[in-house]
Amino acid sequence: MDSEVCVLLSGGLDSYVAFRLAQRRHGAENIVGMFVNYGQPYSAKELQAMNSLHLFESQDSEVIYAKANWCADALAGIPTPEKQEIPGRNLLLALYGSLRASEVWISALENEVGGPNTVPDKRPEFFMQTSALLSSILKCLRPTTLVTTPFGQLTKTEVVRLGAMLGISKHDLLNTVSCFDGTVAKPCGVCMACHKRWVAFINNGIDTTSHYLADPCSEKNLYYKKTIPEMKKQVSEGLGRFTPKRIIETHMALLSRGYSLFEWPDHERFTSYPRLYSADELVLLANEGHSFKVL
Numbered sequence: 001m002d003s004e005v006c007v008l009l010s011g012g013l014d015s016y017v018a019f020r021l022a023q024r025r026h027g028a029e030n031i032v033g034m035f036v037n038y039g040q041p042y043s044a045k046e047l048q049a050m051n052s053l054h055l056f057e058s059q060d061s062e063v064i065y066a067k068a069n070w071c072a073d074a075l076a077g078i079p080t081p082e083k084q085e086i087p088g089r090n091l092l093l094a095l096y097g098s099l100r101a102s103e104v105w106i107s108a109l110e111n112e113v114g115g116p117n118t119v120p121d122k123r124p125e126f127f128m129q130t131s132a133l134l135s136s137i138l139k140c141l142r143p144t145t146l147v148t149t150p151f152g153q154l155t156k157t158e159v160v161r162l163g164a165m166l167g168i169s170k171h172d173l174l175n176t177v178s179c180f181d182g183t184v185a186k187p188c189g190v191c192m193a194c195h196k197r198w199v200a201f202i203n204n205g206i207d208t209t210s211h212y213l214a215d216p217c218s219e220k221n222l223y224y225k226k227t228i229p230e231m232k233k234q235v236s237e238g239l240g241r242f243t244p245k246r247i248i249e250t251h252m253a254l255l256s257r258g259y260s261l262f263e264w265p266d267h268e269r270f271t272s273y274p275r276l277y278s279a280d281e282l283v284l285l286a287n288e289g290h291s292f293k294v295l
């Protein structure tokens with residue numbers, strides 16, 4: 001029988017908070033979680049996180065381990081710091097999830113949904129077109145199928161803040177994993193995912209000392225090295241590939257290291273940027289149901 005929502009899980013931060021949000025909103029018994037092993041090179045690390053979060057032992061929601069690792073050959077050498085897009089991944093996940101629930105949640109953040117250079121399967125048109133396609137071909141199961149992201153308006157900083165408000169401990173937030181390097185025991189600190197998580201943890205007062213192998217807020221991090229100058233240019237020139245909220249969350253984290261994206265003479269621009277949701281606002285939005293969705 002259909003569940004109300006199928007949340008695609010990866011052992012990562014966003015999908016874990018999404019799972020807990022879905023449980024709160026719809027009742028845990030109406031939620032199914034799904035981990036798909038599609039041959040991603042860091043699957044062992046993801047499974048380790050799934051286990052340390054005790055997701056497969058969940059008593060109140062069913063959590064499924066699905067195998068699609070025949071895809072591994074197509075993913076050989078992906079991702080690397082330069083090539084991070086996994087072709088067609090979210091379409092595969094949407095199809096798997098849609099066989100178990102009328103609503104499928106695949107996590108994508110505000111900058112991934114709304115940024116100009118995002119991967120194709122995180123854009124609003126992906127969610128709309130996939131929902132239309134699956135609604136059409138799964139008519140034999142149910143009238144409509146919706147594929148959406150619960151975090152289409154949120155930055156990772158706000159997702160961590162929401163997670164804390166949902167009662168997730170700092171320990172469990174840190175126990176999620178999103179690092180691209182599947183060969184090392186700790187988060188590498190060098191990849192894009194490590195830098196983004198660092199920003200979100202620091203902005204929520206979560207101590208990351210000794211969490212990473214290398215400091216994610218230094219030139220050892222390839223993403224930091226490339227994007228901080230890009231963000232500074234965007235702040236002064238007004239055009240760039242980052243959403244204003246993504247700039248702000250990065251700026252706030254950098255302040256903890258005494259560095260500002262809004263240096264003189266551009267510092268006055270800061271006030272024209274949007275602010276992030278407070279914890280209280282996030283709780284209100286979480287209770288409202290559809291507020292975070294892209295559709």
Ligand SMILES: [Zn+2]
Nearest residue numbers: 179188191194
């Ligand atoms: Zn990493």
